Amino acid sequence: xxxxxxxxxxxxxxxxxxxxxxxxxxxxxxxxxxxxxxxxxxxxxxxxxxxxxxxxxxxxxxxxxxxxxxxxxxxxxxxxxxxxxxxxxxxxxxxxxxxxxxxx
Numbered sequence: 001x002x003x004x005x006x007x008x009x010x011x012x013x014x015x016x017x018x019x020x021x022x023x024x025x026x027x028x029x030x031x032x033x034x035x036x037x038x039x040x041x042x043x044x045x046x047x048x049x050x051x052x053x054x055x056x057x058x059x060x061x062x063x064x065x066x067x068x069x070x071x072x073x074x075x076x077x078x079x080x081x082x083x084x085x086x087x088x089x090x091x092x093x094x095x096x097x098x099x100x101x102x103x104x
Contacts, residue, residue, distance in 0.1 A: 035079070035096035038062035041072040050074055 038059050042051035052074060056062040062073040078097040083090055 035077055035098060037076045037078075039074045039076060040065055040069070041074060043071075052076075 036059075038056040038061070039052040040054045040056070040062060042053040053071075054065070056065065056073075059075065062075075065071075066073040079094040080097050082093050082095045084093060
């Protein structure tokens with residue numbers, strides 16, 4: 001019985017490979033790739049029309065400010081429709097619009 005216990009302990013010490021695979025690490029700024037911008041809501045944010053206050057360079061900063069102030073934050077994406085007529089059937093796809101960095 002003591003031998004069986006030591007065999008099981010040895011199995012538990014071995015590292016088992018993950019079945020999910022290897023996680024890729026993102027490089028660069030994801031905001032530039034996806035064209036997302038982050039804004040803090042103006043006032044209570046109860047209006048039907050979103051009112052934007054201060055812009056943040058990253059979502060993490062907008063989240064922290066949202067937590068501090070109790071206000072909501074918005075994630076804004078801008079896209080442009082693009083038609084591809086190169087094949088037999090025309091295809092519609094979207095393309096992120098890259099905007100200039102905010103001045104200020």
